[in-house]
Amino acid sequence: MKLESRAPGGPLQLKWDRYKAEMKLINPANKRKYRVLVVGTGLAGASAAAALAELGYQVDTFCFQDSPRRAHSIAAQGGINAAKNYQNDGDSVWRLFYDTIKGGDFRSREANVYRLAQVSVNIIDHCVALGVPFAREYGGHLDNRSFGGAQVSRTFYCRGQTGQQLLLGAYSALSRQIGMGRVKSHPRTEMIDLVLVDGKARGIIVRDLVTGKLESYVGDAVVLATGGYGPVFFLSTNAKGCNVTATYRAHKRGALFANPCFTQIHPTCIPVTGDYQSKLTLMSESLRNDGRIWVPKKAGDKRLPSEIPEGERDYYLERKYPSFGNLAPRDISSRAAKEACDDGRGVGEGGRGVYLDFSDAIARLGEKVIRERYGNLFDMYHHITNENPNQGPMRIYPAMHYCMGGLWVDYHLMSNIPGLFVLGEANFSDHGANRLGASALMQGLADGYFIAPYTITNYLASTKQTPVDTNHENFKACLAETQERIQRVLAVKGTRSPVVIHRELGKVMWEHVGMARSTESLKAALKRIPAIREEYWKTVSVPGSGEEMNQGLEYALRVADFIDFAELLTEDALSREESCGGHFRVEHQTEEGEAKRDDDNFAHVSAWEHTGEGKKPALHKESLGFENVQLAVRSYK
Amino acid sequence: MNFPLKVWRQKNSQDTGGFVHYQAKGIVPDMSFLEMLDVVNDELMEKGQEPIAFDHDCREGICGSCSLMINGRPHGPTRGTTCQTYMRNFTDGQTIVIEPWRAKSFPIVRDLVCDRGSFDRIMEAGGFVTVNVGGAPDGNALPVAKVAAEKAMDGAACIGCGACVAACKNASAMLFVGAKVSHLGFLPQGQPERADRVRQMVGQMDKEGFGGCTSQYECEAACPKEINADFIAKMNADYLWACIATEQ
Numbered sequence: 001m002k003l004e005s006r007a008p009g010g011p012l013q014l015k016w017d018r019y020k021a022e023m024k025l026i027n028p029a030n031k032r033k034y035r036v037l038v039v040g041t042g043l044a045g046a047s048a049a050a051a052l053a054e055l056g057y058q059v060d061t062f063c064f065q066d067s068p069r070r071a072h073s074i075a076a077q078g079g080i081n082a083a084k085n086y087q088n089d090g091d092s093v094w095r096l097f098y099d100t101i102k103g104g105d106f107r108s109r110e111a112n113v114y115r116l117a118q119v120s121v122n123i124i125d126h127c128v129a130l131g132v133p134f135a136r137e138y139g140g141h142l143d144n145r146s147f148g149g150a151q152v153s154r155t156f157y158c159r160g161q162t163g164q165q166l167l168l169g170a171y172s173a174l175s176r177q178i179g180m181g182r183v184k185s186h187p188r189t190e191m192i193d194l195v196l197v198d199g200k201a202r203g204i205i206v207r208d209l210v211t212g213k214l215e216s217y218v219g220d221a222v223v224l225a226t227g228g229y230g231p232v233f234f235l236s237t238n239a240k241g242c243n244v245t246a247t248y249r250a251h252k253r254g255a256l257f258a259n260p261c262f263t264q265i266h267p268t269c270i271p272v273t274g275d276y277q278s279k280l281t282l283m284s285e286s287l288r289n290d291g292r293i294w295v296p297k298k299a300g301d302k303r304l305p306s307e308i309p310e311g312e313r314d315y316y317l318e319r320k321y322p323s324f325g326n327l328a329p330r331d332i333s334s335r336a337a338k339e340a341c342d343d344g345r346g347v348g349e350g351g352r353g354v355y356l357d358f359s360d361a362i363a364r365l366g367e368k369v370i371r372e373r374y375g376n377l378f379d380m381y382h383h384i385t386n387e388n389p390n391q392g393p394m395r396i397y398p399a400m401h402y403c404m405g406g407l408w409v410d411y412h413l414m415s416n417i418p419g420l421f422v423l424g425e426a427n428f429s430d431h432g433a434n435r436l437g438a439s440a441l442m443q444g445l446a447d448g449y450f451i452a453p454y455t456i457t458n459y460l461a462s463t464k465q466t467p468v469d470t471n472h473e474n475f476k477a478c479l480a481e482t483q484e485r486i487q488r489v490l491a492v493k494g495t496r497s498p499v500v501i502h503r504e505l506g507k508v509m510w511e512h513v514g515m516a517r518s519t520e521s522l523k524a525a526l527k528r529i530p531a532i533r534e535e536y537w538k539t540v541s542v543p544g545s546g547e548e549m550n551q552g553l554e555y556a557l558r559v560a561d562f563i564d565f566a567e568l569l570t571e572d573a574l575s576r577e578e579s580c581g582g583h584f585r586v587e588h589q590t591e592e593g594e595a596k597r598d599d600d601n602f603a604h605v606s607a608w609e610h611t612g613e614g615k616k617p618a619l620h621k622e623s624l625g626f627e628n629v630q631l632a633v634r635s636y637k
Numbered sequence: 638m639n640f641p642l643k644v645w646r647q648k649n650s651q652d653t654g655g656f657v658h659y660q661a662k663g664i665v666p667d668m669s670f671l672e673m674l675d676v677v678n679d680e681l682m683e684k685g686q687e688p689i690a691f692d693h694d695c696r697e698g699i700c701g702s703c704s705l706m707i708n709g710r711p712h713g714p715t716r717g718t719t720c721q722t723y724m725r726n727f728t729d730g731q732t733i734v735i736e737p738w739r740a741k742s743f744p745i746v747r748d749l750v751c752d753r754g755s756f757d758r759i760m761e762a763g764g765f766v767t768v769n770v771g772g773a774p775d776g777n778a779l780p781v782a783k784v785a786a787e788k789a790m791d792g793a794a795c796i797g798c799g800a801c802v803a804a805c806k807n808a809s810a811m812l813f814v815g816a817k818v819s820h821l822g823f824l825p826q827g828q829p830e831r832a833d834r835v836r837q838m839v840g841q842m843d844k845e846g847f848g849g850c851t852s853q854y855e856c857e858a859a860c861p862k863e864i865n866a867d868f869i870a871k872m873n874a875d876y877l878w879a880c881i882a883t884e885q
């Protein structure tokens with residue numbers, strides 16, 4: 001299979017303009033004859049659905065929560081990037097483009113990333129128009145803060161609740177369209193399969209989570225904006241419902257899965273405290289603007305932080321990466337924390353933690369300013385850990401956070417299945433092997449508000465569709481298969497909760513496929529995962545029936561997909577014999593322990609094809625050409 | 638720690654439902670309330686019994702999914718959401734009664750899960766600024782006073798969990814609607830539609846069957862995000878003004 005990015009030719013700066021000038025259009029009166037199914041109502045899905053409905057298309061949205069407003073995007077804290085250069089500090093579209101490409105360790109597609117940087121400025125304008133209450137300066141202008149991996153201040157924010165406010169903005173636009181009858185919203189509805197007709201994406205099978213009823217929906221295009229697969233590691237900063245089902249089911253129907261091993265571990269999370277824990281909580285990266293990270297210089301130093309004098313502390317990020325210091329990118333900061341703890345210098349119970357200290361910032365700026373900036377994060381920390389961060393440093397440790405990998409898409413954000421568009425965290429497109437802070441919100445809204453409405457129009461205008469309805473044999477067959485799979489899960493009637501099996505999978509993934517991966521650890525995981533799958537199909541217990549609200553069943557179905565997907569992720573990690581971004585192979589490091597990329601052999605996207613149950617997936621490569629930036633060793637020193 | 642639990646179980650919206658007793662055993666003080674329920678549910682499933690259904694997702698107090706009445710208080714004994722309530726705030730051995738939100742406009746779906754679609758419909762009636770993608774002026778073209786932005790944010794911080802309704806003896810949604818109306822009401826972007834917005838949202842709220850406000854402010858006390866009851870007064874003033882404005 002040859003993977004074409006289908007990016008227009010010409011200079012990088014003009015590609016998107018050229019695309020828009022040359023794309024096919026549909027006249028306004030005809031748009032309502034088309035129906036687009038949008039799965040997911042996070043930033044990417046809600047913004048796409050609203051924008052498509054504004055153009056005049058008929059849209060159906062689906063989400064598993066009880067309201068579109070509760071999508072996982074709501075939890076994003078820190079901010080959203082845009083190349084506005086409001087601070088006059090040398091920012092530009094080019095710089096945001098370059099920072100993102102470099103931050104991604106040169107594993108993303110130039111044309112996509114450039115377009116992302118271009119439309120970033122429109123996102124802020126539109127969100128302001130929608131009434132998003134961004135933080136302001138005293139003069140009434142928009143305020144900015146800094147985030148990791150950048151030397152300019154380009155991050156817009158709403159206290160510590162930026163994702164919430166951006167999502168509520170997109171949800172308000174979506175609500176307007178629902179109220180006008182242009183969008184039909186289906187909350188508490190989970191997509192379980194994708195239906196293809198004549199090789200094109202034409203519909204989905206969903207389960208109504210209230211009645212348990214399976215239903216088919218037909219459309220002229222299907223949009224997956226279903227977010228990331230972080231909970232394949234069980235513990236992560238993601239919401240409990242985040243899952244891989246929609247994208248993995250599409251993968252099984254032929255969509256290629258790109259770079260599944262590119263996962264991001266976030267450096268600033270509250271450390272794990274016990275086995276019962278169901279999720280980990282992120283402390284926003286914005287804290288690194290003013291917090292200093294350190295561990296004791298001596299291994300096994302059990303003194304209280306206040307008893308350790310300045311000279312006996314190791315501010316290891318400032319020491320190792322003087323020009324970026326505490327704002328070094330996430331992959332680098334996470335690994336540095338792991339190293340410090342592996343050295344026996346970790347703090348807190350179990351020794352898996354480092355300090356994030358605000359005392360200098362409080363001395364410099366006063367408690368009031370720090371409170372204004374991070375008040376809700378401090379409260380959150382206090383609440384969860386029962387420790388007051390105003391009285392001593394916080395303890396933090398890396399945790400699974402974000403998925404750069406996702407379904408493969410071209411410049412149009414369309415997968416290799418015609419008519420299947422993938423937006424937001426669910427696609428692989430923009431962040432290469434590592435995402436910079438505040439860039440996921442930007443990407444979700446760029447995809448949804450500003451890119452998909454164009455590329456989907458172009459697709460619909462240039463594609464001849466045969467009329468189909470839910471009686472089509474493919475819909476019937478797909479529905480029957482889903483029914484059968486649900487019955488199979490219910491029929492196991494074992495003795496173990498699906499949560500317990502999920503936790504076991506997560507342990508394997510974190511230990512063997514987490515922050516440091518080796519041939520040995522990956523092979524060990526590839527042995528364990530099939531065993532977990534076998535246990536699942538022998539021992540899982542899902543009481544109740546399929547014909548009612550059954551949260552155990554919902555969970556169990558997602559876990560089954562996580563198990564299969566974990567294997568694909570691990571295969572990908574094993575085949576990528578280099579270290580880059582969030583993917584660190586211990587065999588491939590410099591003498592100083594930094595990631596060692598191999599551009600000669602791995603400057604490509606690994607896109608995996610499903611070849612059948614129990615068969616090895618087939619690897620397809622999209623080679624990444626860099627015409628505008630020079631591949632450099634990523635240095636933050 | 639061990640806790641006797643009295644949990645509301647109800648098969649579906651038609652079922653009458655009732656309390657069932659369980660024992661939560663081996664609970665650690667640092668567990669969250671939902672993690673305690675996870676333990677109970679794992680045990681139930683392993684015994685082949687149906688787990689207790691409850692809404693949750695982010696488990697960090699921001700999505701507004703979790704919605705439990707704990708010993709008669711929405712979200713339990715401490716300020717904050719159910720998911721951010723910790724077992725260290727209970728006394729070992731204490732009986733814990735767990736119920737869903739109870740309000741006519743939030744029908745029970747199953748066990749502890751209720752349907753808050755009425756909140757969505759209030760938003761659909763007018764909780765937005767009418768603006769299509771494309772053509773917005775530069776973000777800094779419209780300066781917004783810092784105080785206005787902060788006040789707007791105070792209202793916008795509402796997570797739509799419905800604790801305010803559950804806490805109110807009239808099952809009033811005034812705090813929710815007040816926060817929503819005021820968020821856009823404080824901002825210059827929200828001015829052109831201000832009158833229509835408040836009338837339409839209040840109209841929908843009444844249609845959904847939410848009760849009126851009799852100024853007990855139980856809502857404010859129960860709100861996990863500390864949304865101030867002043868928003869209700871602000872909405873009432875806006876509503877009055879809007880009715881007069883339209884009459885003219």
Ligand SMILES: Cc1cc2nc3c(=O)[nH]c(=O)nc-3n(C[C@H](O)[C@H](O)[C@H](O)COP(=O)(O)OP(=O)(O)OC[C@H]3O[C@@H](n4cnc5c(N)ncnc54)[C@H](O)[C@@H]3O)c2cc1C
Nearest residue numbers: 040041042043044064073078079191227424425438440441
């Ligand atoms: C704690 C935290 C903080 C973050 N902070 C920031 C930040 O400050 N800045 C930043 O840029 N990024 C941040 N991120 C990352 C960012 O929030 C996410 O990457 C982004 O919001 C994803 O948006 P999305 O629209 O792609 O998907 P999501 O918001 O995850 O939405 C997924 C949607 O798909 C639906 N869905 C999923 N599966 C199915 C299915 N099978 N059937 C039906 N519906 C389904 C869900 O219901 C939901 O509506 C943060 C992430 C976390 C975890």
Ligand code: FES
Nearest residue numbers: 694696701703720
């Ligand atoms: S689960 Fe999201 S607020 Fe409680």
